[in-house]
Amino acid sequence: MDAKKSLVTVLSNIVVLLLAGGATVVQACLPSDRAALLEFRSKLNEPYIGVFITWRGQDCCRGWYGVSCDPNTHRVSGITLRGESEDPIFQRAKRSGLMTGSISPAICKLTHLSNIIIADWKGVSGVIPSCISNLLFLRHIDLVGNRISGVVPADIGKLQYLKVLNLADNQLSGGIPWSITRLTSLSHLDLRNNYVTGAIPRDIGRLKMLSRVLLSGNKISGQIPESLTRIYRLVDLDLAMNRIAGPIPASLGGMSVLATLNLDGNLISGEIPETLLRSSISNLNLSGNLIAGRIPNTFGPRSYFTVLDLSRNRLQGPIPASITASSFIGHLDVSHNHLCGKIPTGSPFDHLEATSFAYNDCLCGKPLRNCGK
Template identity: 80%
Template sequence: MDTKKSLLILLSTVVVLLLSTAVQSCLPSDRAALLEFRAKLKEPYIGVFNTWKGQDCCNGWYGVSCDPTTHRVAGITLRGESEDPIFQHAKRSGLMTGSISPAICKLIRLSTIIIADWKGISGEIPSCIENLPFLRHIDLVGNQISGVIPANIGKLLRLAVLNLADNQITGEIPWSITRLTSLAHLDLKNNNISGVIPPDIGRLKMLSRVLLTGNKFSGQIPESLTRIYRLVDLDLSLNRITGPIPASFGKMSVLASLNLDGNLISGTIPGTLMTSSISNLNLSGNLISGQIPNTFGPRSYFTVLDLSNNRLQGPIPASITTASFIGHLDVSHNHLCGKIPTGSPFDHLDATSFTYNTCLCGKPLGNCKK
């Protein structure tokens, strides 16, 4: 009887171990989807996909991560510029080519897609990613991806990061994007995206960074942007944006960097910007007129204040010397006139900060005529 009991216990243990191993392995459907995804990519120099073999894609497959509870594939992370040891033996800088297969959409528990900095991946973003409800992180930066942003991307209600920078994406920002109320990081810089910035983008209250530089955006700056209280970094530079600068930018409590350079912005500089939380303010290369606001004070702190290449007139305001700090100042290529104030920050600036104005004078330019 004891022998039979021992044998029964042993058999039960073996069955449990076998079942446990089976459960912990990735699903055959996930493995098949990964291999279908991999078939559309070519990477001959580093051997990124050399580990994609065997039955268990949750263990040892480079860049693949699985949910520990469901054992479904939850993440694909493939970066072309990586410090991972697998890249140390590359024959040359990694270059992956091919396209992103729609097979990726068969990984229904996917929360992370990072296929970044390969420079050679082309094709379009599969529109079926709209149907991956667990997606939180999409990063396809630094490739040659073309086509448009999927129209119904707003269905991804968990999405926190959308980084499509440095590609060849065209079309407009889908208006459905304003449904992404969990979105914290939006980076679309250096593409060929056109149209207007969605007017109700201010609905995205979790946004901390909005980087849209180097596109073909037109229209005015949406006033609703100034109602995103978490926004720290806003870069709309090198576009075709028109109209005035919303004065309410100066009332945002955490906005630290505002880059609007290289647009067609007109009107005057809101005085509130000079005493705001903004420490990096770049308004250069626009059509801004009027005078530099005489509203500087002890709260004014600028690592960069660039007002160059505009249509500003009048003097440099005397209140600028009351600023607590100004690291870099550039007011060149305007129509300013009068004596340059003395003292900080002017004691460490060179002439290039003031050249090509109508009649500025004083140190570091020439003496003023009596």
């Protein structure tokens, strides 16, 4: 009898293990997540590459292209669909094609999403579902390179874990929502090449983790917020081709790691702050503004520029002699100003062409005409 009881116990344990194993398989993809994915997919059309061919079967966590799941919770945690990819599924395609359609609000039913990447399809349109602000685990939103219109969701600031917000190269309009200043984990903000209007939020300096702020190619107005200069991690600041006015904050030149400052194509006035020319900035583009006064005579060994573009402004006076003390200047453009006097000799002027100095009042010397006695 003892042997029979032992055998029954062993068999019972095996049955329990098998049932547990079966439960794990079922949990690999919750039916509600699978249904939400299929509803999301129904609003998109991609006929050429076959991105959604693998979206079959009951287990959306295994083999569904671009879908990732949390191994602990068995919930869908990521959607990654890139239109320009090195993945073999794209390389095998006989011809590339556009994905069209829109982003369904059904995506908001995937409550454990941490990543949404629907990028570089050129044809995805519609609006960003406002309910996306309720996906509180989101860390990465990348919708670059589509035809998405509408506005940035007003409650985007609810996403406390968000690190990357890339909505560049779309057709978004409206202002930058003030709630964006609540995204204290944000390190990358890219809204380039849209139709965004209004001013940069005054308190954007609260986002201490930002390393890149890319807002060029919009219709942004107002002034450069002073608070931007308190983001000590900021490396790239691109505000080009907007309608920004007012002076350049001198404190931009005091930022310890700022390497790229693009302010070209705006309505910026005032003078060039001396601090910019002896800062950590190596790519400085101030062209196409209303900047007046003289070029500060404050260059020195710390001045290192791969690009220094001051063209198409209202600058007067000579090119400062201290510019030859710079450790390096790769590209210099001071054309289309009101500069006058002799062009300094030596580096970097020994490798620059006449176009770098053209359309000034009375500059002379190599590579322009000789100066008279």
